[in-house]
Amino acid sequence: MFEDRKMETMTAPAGMELVYRRPSTLVDTPMHYCPGCSHGVVHRLIMEVVEETGIQEKTIGVAPVGCSVFAYNYLDVDMQEAPHGRATAVATGIKRVHPDKIVFTYQGDGDLAAIGTGETIHTVNRGESIVVVFINNAIYGMTGGQMAPTTLLGMVTSTTPFGREQPVMGYPLKITELIAHLPGAYFVTRQAVHTTAHVRKAKKALQAAFEYQGHNKGTCFLEFVSNCPSGWKMTPLEANDWLEKNMLPMYPLGDLKVPGRN
Amino acid sequence: MMAEGAIQAGCAFFAGYPITPATGIFKAMIDELPSRKGLALSAPDEISAIAYCIGASMRGFKSMTATSGPGWALMTESVQYALMTETPLVIALVQRLGPSTGGATQGSQGDVLLAEYCTSGGYTIPILCPTNARECFELTILAFTWAEILRMPVIVLSDKEIAMTTESVDYESLPQMTSQDRPKNSAFVEFGEYDKERKNGTYYFHALHEIPIFSPVGGSRKVTATGSAHDKAGTLQKNSPETIDVLAHLEEKLLWRADDFVAVKQDLDPAAETLVISYGISSRAAQDAVRQSRKSGAKVSMLTIQSLFPVPRKKLRQATEGVKRVIVVEENLRGLYRSVIERYLGPIQVRGVNKIGAMITPAEIRSVIEGAV
Numbered sequence A: 001m002f003e004d005r006k007m008e009t010m011t012a013p014a015g016m017e018l019v020y021r022r023p024s025t026l027v028d029t030p031m032h033y034c035p036g037c038s039h040g041v042v043h044r045l046i047m048e049v050v051e052e053t054g055i056q057e058k059t060i061g062v063a064p065v066g067c068s069v070f071a072y073n074y075l076d077v078d079m080q081e082a083p084h085g086r087a088t089a090v091a092t093g094i095k096r097v098h099p100d101k102i103v104f105t106y107q108g109d110g111d112l113a114a115i116g117t118g119e120t121i122h123t124v125n126r127g128e129s130i131v132v133v134f135i136n137n138a139i140y141g142m143t144g145g146q147m148a149p150t151t152l153l154g155m156v157t158s159t160t161p162f163g164r165e166q167p168v169m170g171y172p173l174k175i176t177e178l179i180a181h182l183p184g185a186y187f188v189t190r191q192a193v194h195t196t197a198h199v200r201k202a203k204k205a206l207q208a209a210f211e212y213q214g215h216n217k218g219t220c221f222l223e224f225v226s227n228c229p230s231g232w233k234m235t236p237l238e239a240n241d242w243l244e245k246n247m248l249p250m251y252p253l254g255d256l257k258v259p260g261r262n
Numbered sequence B: 001m002m003a004e005g006a007i008q009a010g011c012a013f014f015a016g017y018p019i020t021p022a023t024g025i026f027k028a029m030i031d032e033l034p035s036r037k038g039l040a041l042s043a044p045d046e047i048s049a050i051a052y053c054i055g056a057s058m059r060g061f062k063s064m065t066a067t068s069g070p071g072w073a074l075m076t077e078s079v080q081y082a083l084m085t086e087t088p089l090v091i092a093l094v095q096r097l098g099p100s101t102g103g104a105t106q107g108s109q110g111d112v113l114l115a116e117y118c119t120s121g122g123y124t125i126p127i128l129c130p131t132n133a134r135e136c137f138e139l140t141i142l143a144f145t146w147a148e149i150l151r152m153p154v155i156v157l158s159d160k161e162i163a164m165t166t167e168s169v170d171y172e173s174l175p176q177m178t179s180q181d182r183p184k185n186s187a188f189v190e191f192g193e194y195d196k197e198r199k200n201g202t203y204y205f206h207a208l209h210e211i212p213i214f215s216p217v218g219g220s221r222k223v224t225a226t227g228s229a230h231d232k233a234g235t236l237q238k239n240s241p242e243t244i245d246v247l248a249h250l251e252e253k254l255l256w257r258a259d260d261f262v263a264v265k266q267d268l269d270p271a272a273e274t275l276v277i278s279y280g281i282s283s284r285a286a287q288d289a290v291r292q293s294r295k296s297g298a299k300v301s302m303l304t305i306q307s308l309f310p311v312p313r314k315k316l317r318q319a320t321e322g323v324k325r326v327i328v329v330e331e332n333l334r335g336l337y338r339s340v341i342e343r344y345l346g347p348i349q350v351r352g353v354n355k356i357g358a359m360i361t362p363a364e365i366r367s368v369i370e371g372a373v
C-alpha cells in the first residue's frame, strides 16, 4: 500500500555522506506549522520510530482537531480524524477490533485535557493498549491562542488578557500526574523537544512507548511540553527560552510511571 | 456587535469555548463584560459552557453563550434542558460549513434546521437571524427580550461571513434599546387552591399559554427545576395529566403569542409577480439582485426574514398576495428554510437559489428572477 513511497530513497551528492534525512514515513511536503513549533519535531520523531521498527503498515494514527488536524497530510500511516476531544475514544474502537495493530493518538492540551478529559481518563482507566501523544503548549493554538486548562498562572492569552488568575480560572491542570495514578497506565512520561538533548530523550521515550504497546499491558502516555511561538507571541528562540524558564518548573520532565518500576 | 448588543441588553453572564467563527463573541465578552458589571468565563468544553449559563440564568442573571456547528451539537442536550426547565437563555450560533468539523473558515447557512429541530418533540425554538453587523446588535437585544419574556432559549443565528467581516457601524446611531426582564417575584407566589396540597411551589398556570412568574429560589418554599417530565411544582412525574399540560404549555406559550414575535424587512411592490425571500448573509445579495432586476423592469418584491422561527406566517401571507412565484435564496444545498415555508405558500410556484462553498452572488439570483416563470 505504501510501495510508491518506500521506493523513494535519498542519496548524498558524490563525495558526501548522508547524515540526516527525512524518514521515509514522513510525507515529502512542507508542513503548515508556524516556524519553531514543536508539532513538526514530534511528528518527525514518531515517524522515525515507525520507520525504524518497520511498523508503517500496521500503524493507525488518530488525529484530533487542533493545529495538528493536518497531521494525516504528513504522517504516512493510516490516519483517522476524531471529533474534538474524542481521539482516545475513537482509538479504543480501532484497537478493540484490531488488537494486532499499533494505534496512537496525537492530541493537543485543549483536545486532551479540556473537552476530552473524560475520554482521556476513562481510556487510560480501561488500560487500552494504545500510545497517547499529548502536545502541551499551554494554549489553544488552532483557534487563536485562548486559555487552556494547562495555561500557567499569570500567563496572558487572548481570553486571559490580564493573565490567568487562579480565583477565576483555577490552577494549571497537570493531567499527566493524574493519569499516572491510574492502574491502567503502563508507561507515563513527560518530555520536551526544545533542545537537541531533549529531542534525543524524547525519541527514546517514543521508542519505548511503541514497543510497550506490544506488551498489551495498558496505556502508554507521553506528554511533550511544547511551545507555541505564534500563540505566545514570541520568536521561536524566545518561546523555547520561556518554555525552559516557565513551563518546565510547572511541568517537570521525566518518567512518571515505568513498567516494572512503579 | 453581538457582544455589544448583549451587554446593552443587560447580559450579566457569559460562558464560552473557543470555536471559529464564534470565538470573536467569546473574546469580546471576556474583554468587555467584567468591566461592565458582568462575568465572563472560559469553559472546558461547550457542554460546560451552556450549563454554566443555565445555572446563572436560573438564578436570574441574563446569560448567553456562543458557538458554531460542532459545539452546537454538544450543547443541544442542555438547550432541551433549558426549554424544559423554562430557563431564559440566548445562544449565538455562528454557522460554518458542515457537517462535522466541516470548514471552520467557510461560511454556510446549513444549521437552520439543526438549530430549530434540536428538541425531542420538535418544540418551536425562536431563531433570530441578522443580516449585518448592525442587526447583530439589534437582534441580540431582541433575543434577550424574547428569552426573558418567554422563559426559553432563543437562538441568534449568524454565520461566518457576518461574524468575521469587518463592517463599520455608527455607534451614535445605534438605537438605545434595552431588553425586557423576566417578571420576578421577590416573595413566594401564592397559588391558591393548588397550593394547599403541595409542599413545593415553582409556578402555576391555568391556561396553557400563560407564562407564569416563577417563585424565587432561596425563599421559604422549596423551588425545583427538572429536565424530567414534571408537574407545575417542578416535581418529577411520569405522565400525569398535569405533566402533559406542562409539556403542551412549553409550545403553547410561544404559539399563542407568535404574532408578537415577528421580525421581517419588507420591500414589496404591489404589482410584483415574483417574491424573493431570503435571510442572513444571502439576503444581502438577494436585495442587490432585486434592486438591479427592478432597474431592468422586473416586477419583484423582497422579504427578508429575521425571525425564522416561529415562522412569520402572516407576513408570508401578506407578501405573497398576488404573487405568481417565490424564490427562496439560502446558502445550503437543499433549500432548508424553503422546505419549511413551502407548506404555507399554497399553490404558488416555489424555487430555490442554493449553493455551498461560496456566497451566492446577485447575478446568480438575478438570472432566476429574470428567467422564465
Ligand SMILES: Cc1ncc(C[n+]2csc(CCOP(=O)(O)OP(=O)(O)O)c2C)c(N)n1
Residues within 6 Å of the ligand: A065, A066, A067, A068, A084, A107, A108, A109, A110, A111, A112, A135, A137, A139, A140, A141, A142, A143, A148, B017, B018, B019, B020, B046, B070, B071, B074, B101
Ligand atoms: C466541539 C468543538 N469545539 C470546538 C472546536 C474548535 N477547535 C478546533 S481546534 C481547538 C483546540 C485546539 O487546541 P489544542 O487541542 O490545544 O491543540 P493546538 O491547536 O494547540 O495544537 C478547538 C477548540 C471544534 N472543532 N469542535
